[in-house]
Amino acid sequence: MNICVVGAGAIGGWIAARLALAGNDVSVVARGETLAAIETEALWLTDGGDTRCVAVAASSDPAALGVHGVVIIAVKAPALPRIALSLEALVGPDTQIVPMMNGVPWWFTDDPLWSVDPDLAIADALPAEQVAGCVVHASCFRTGPNRVTVKHADKLILGEPDGGSSERIERLCTLFANAGIHCEESENIRRAIWYKLWGNATINPMSALTRSTADKLLHDAIIRASMAEAMDELAAVGAAIACPIEESAADRMAVTARLGAFKSSMLQDVEASRAIELEALLGAPREIAKRIGIATPQLDRLYAMTRLMSENLGLQ
Numbered sequence: 001m002n003i004c005v006v007g008a009g010a011i012g013g014w015i016a017a018r019l020a021l022a023g024n025d026v027s028v029v030a031r032g033e034t035l036a037a038i039e040t041e042a043l044w045l046t047d048g049g050d051t052r053c054v055a056v057a058a059s060s061d062p063a064a065l066g067v068h069g070v071v072i073i074a075v076k077a078p079a080l081p082r083i084a085l086s087l088e089a090l091v092g093p094d095t096q097i098v099p100m101m102n103g104v105p106w107w108f109t110d111d112p113l114w115s116v117d118p119d120l121a122i123a124d125a126l127p128a129e130q131v132a133g134c135v136v137h138a139s140c141f142r143t144g145p146n147r148v149t150v151k152h153a154d155k156l157i158l159g160e161p162d163g164g165s166s167e168r169i170e171r172l173c174t175l176f177a178n179a180g181i182h183c184e185e186s187e188n189i190r191r192a193i194w195y196k197l198w199g200n201a202t203i204n205p206m207s208a209l210t211r212s213t214a215d216k217l218l219h220d221a222i223i224r225a226s227m228a229e230a231m232d233e234l235a236a237v238g239a240a241i242a243c244p245i246e247e248s249a250a251d252r253m254a255v256t257a258r259l260g261a262f263k264s265s266m267l268q269d270v271e272a273s274r275a276i277e278l279e280a281l282l283g284a285p286r287e288i289a290k291r292i293g294i295a296t297p298q299l300d301r302l303y304a305m306t307r308l309m310s311e312n313l314g315l316q
Contacts, residue, residue: 001025001175004068004090006083008034008043008058010140011100012074013148015181017045020054022179027057027065029090035060037146046143047150067092070175073099073126076269077280080106081117084125096172097131098158102265103197103280104288107131107161108190111291115283132172133159133189135196155182159189194243198234199252201281201299202227204266205306208276213261218253228253230298237289237296275315278306 001024005016008030020026020043030038038058045052059065063086071090073080080101091097099105106117107128117123137154156176158169169185176183186192206217206227217223228249235245269276282303289296310316 001070002068003027003070003072004029004062004065005072005074006062006087006090007073007075007079008038008146009074009076010142010148011136011138012072013043013142013146014045014047014138014140014150014153015072015074015100016056017043017052017054017148018179018181019175020056021045021052024175024179027059027068029060029062029065029087030058031060032145034145037144041146044144044147045150046148047153062086063089065090068095070096070098070172073097073101075101076275077101077103077116077277078275081119081121084121086125088125091126091130095130096168097126098134098172099131100134100136100156101280102200102277104193104284105133105280107133108193108284109288109291113284113287115279115287128161131161132169133161133186133193135186135189135192137196153181155184157184157186157189157192159186159192161189163188163190188242190241191238191243194234194238194241195245197281197285198231198238198245199256200264201234201285202230202302203256204264204281205276205278205302207264208266208270209305209309211267211270213263213267214256214259215261218257224253226298230296230302233289233294233296233299234285237285237292237294240292240294241288270309270313270315273313273315276306276310278303278310282306 003024004027005012006029008028016026016028042053042055106122135157139151160166173183231249238245266276
């Protein structure tokens with residue numbers, strides 16, 4: 001199988017290395033020091049105390065890599081609209097497109113989601129009928145531009161955007177399983193996406209606004225109550241779009257509390273002066289809520305404050 005991974009950060013690097021080590025023909029789209037390091041020193045993966053080195057083809061220009069059987073999108077959500085049109089060179093009529101991104105993806109609703117795809121560049125470049133929905137439950141970090149360490153790799157969840165099961169999803173799950181990545185098939189991938197969003201959409205921006213680790217947020221009764229109200233709003237929207245949440249906000253925050261003093265991905269992005277995933281985590285849910293007539297006052301406040309912070313810090 002020839003596979004292209006777009007974005008060689010922590011998740012992209014982990015996926016690319018695992019697939020290459022399993023004998024697949026893997027290339028990556030990368031840039032800057034990441035590209036230079038992969039070209040000169042290959043890609044290094046540390047998982048369970050075992051460090052492996054694997055050579056992969058790499059380029060900053062997707063056109064130089066050509067059409068692939070599988071294209072995995074592992075860039076941050078704000079970057080995708082800018083690079084989407086260049087990715088057309090990777091996609092043929094039989095290419096399977098697997099976005100591994102946080103938040104609500106561009107294909108999530110039948111009508112365009114202007115918050116995450118404002119110019120429809122993504123929809124034009126990446127045909128929805130070739131997309132396989134994906135949720136990543138893993139924690140990886142980079143120790144160098146071309147070096148990835150796996151902290152915890154739970155699973156990937158794959159599914160047809162319109163629901164149900166299919167042979168192509170089974171084949172993709174087998175591809176990842178053969179690479180040592182646990183993979184599950186979901187008959188409602190939208191629900192799996194919304195469930196992960198429900199846990200991330202409040203603690204990420206709140207941690208970025210306060211520059212606080214998760215334990216401090218959950219220890220503060222007022223902040224905890226505010227996040228719970230926002231999670232209740234997300235659960236109400238989810239129930240209206242066939243993505244019900246069966247747990248309470250308190251249940252979910254208890255799970256988060258067991259993870260201890262970790263920094264959310266959005267806080268890490270702010271500290272590194274990178275663009276934040278505001279629209280995918282908050283903008284798109286608010287857009288969906290507005291369409292179906294559900295008020296989200298807590299989400300609205302959190303979005304407005306986080307957007308202003310991002311603008312003031314120049315994280316656009």
